[in-house]
């Protein structure tokens with residue numbers, strides 16, 4: 001699936017992912033959901049595979065999914081993209097890259113099951129892009145960090161090397177980071193509108209929808225609108241990967257339930273004192289860990305509510321059956 005449209009999705013045939021085919025419109029049921037193999041119903045997202053047969057559409061199980069927890073009390077996670085291999089965490093070098101945002105997006109990426117790669121854009125606007133990249137690399141553990149500039153073509157070959165046939169990449173990052181510009185540069189022609197001011201003076205283009213762009217070489221790229229600070233992205237496992245250094249230290253504290261707030265034998269406190277662990281990184285971890293804990297509690301409540309609703313429905317159906325005559329039962 002390449003794009004969600006009002007009450008419908010745009011789909012490409014599996015053998016039509018060469019960039020030469022026009023997507024086809026597929027109308028969805030009223031609720032906008034599609035049945036999955038295991039009897040669930042999900043809202044299809046960009047990157048999903050839909051098996052379309054006469055009348056029936058089935059959503060294939062996702063290998064990976066970029067998900068964000070939505071704010072509503074009853075709503076579930078929202079899938080931003082599915083079946084992706086690489087998440088490009090795009091951040092500008094000018095203004096200065098925001099380390100906390102990179103950590104947040106890396107957590108979103110790790111949670112998806114795909115491999116994150118950090119892309120620092122606008123290298124042409126700063127005197128020392130490599131020095132800045134080293135600072136970012138220090139917070140992006142086990143992740144490649146690339147610096148690029150689209151106007152000078154700097155660093156783009158390293159990204160082109162990621163575009164193996166069949167590979168799906170998604171670009172995430174704040175508005176104005178240069179995601180659409182990057183997608184266009186990698187596609188070799190303009191497929192996404194970018195933030196240039198329009199000549200008719202009607203403001204600037206920003207990406208308003210997620211869209212899958214099949215590239216000539218057989219890779220697929222998904223551009224996303226700028227992800228704002230809202231939307232919880234953390235879960236405990238993903239956090240431990242993003243903050244492997246903090247998690248490792250915490251495991252070395254004397255008390256297993258150490259809060260790292262002055263307890264004796266606290267390895268985190270020692271690392272802060274020695275300068276090995278920057279205060280900023282610990283704060284960033286604490287903030288995301290708090291969100292993850294809150295989210296876990298909320299989803300517990302939600303699961304229990306769903307279970308209750310399911311039983312209510314079953315009971316109602318049963319009572320209706322008892323009341324008869326109704327439909328004959330098979």
Ligand SMILES: Nc1nc2c(ncn2[C@@H]2O[C@H](COP(=O)(O)OP(=O)(O)OP(=O)(O)O)[C@@H](O)[C@H]2O)c(=O)[nH]1
Pocket residue numbers: 121122123124125148149150151173174175176177178179180181182193194195196205206207208224225226227
């Ligand atoms: N100098 C320079 N400018 C760049 C570079 N990449 C992007 N820009 C500019 O940055 C602005 C924002 O770029 P976009 O590609 O629209 O940003 P985006 O991340 O897609 O933004 P949203 O669609 O709002 O999420 C545009 O004016 C681009 O021309 C770069 O490598 N160097």
Ligand SMILES: [Zn+2]
Pocket residue numbers: 250253254258259260261263265266267268269
């Ligand atoms: Zn501790």
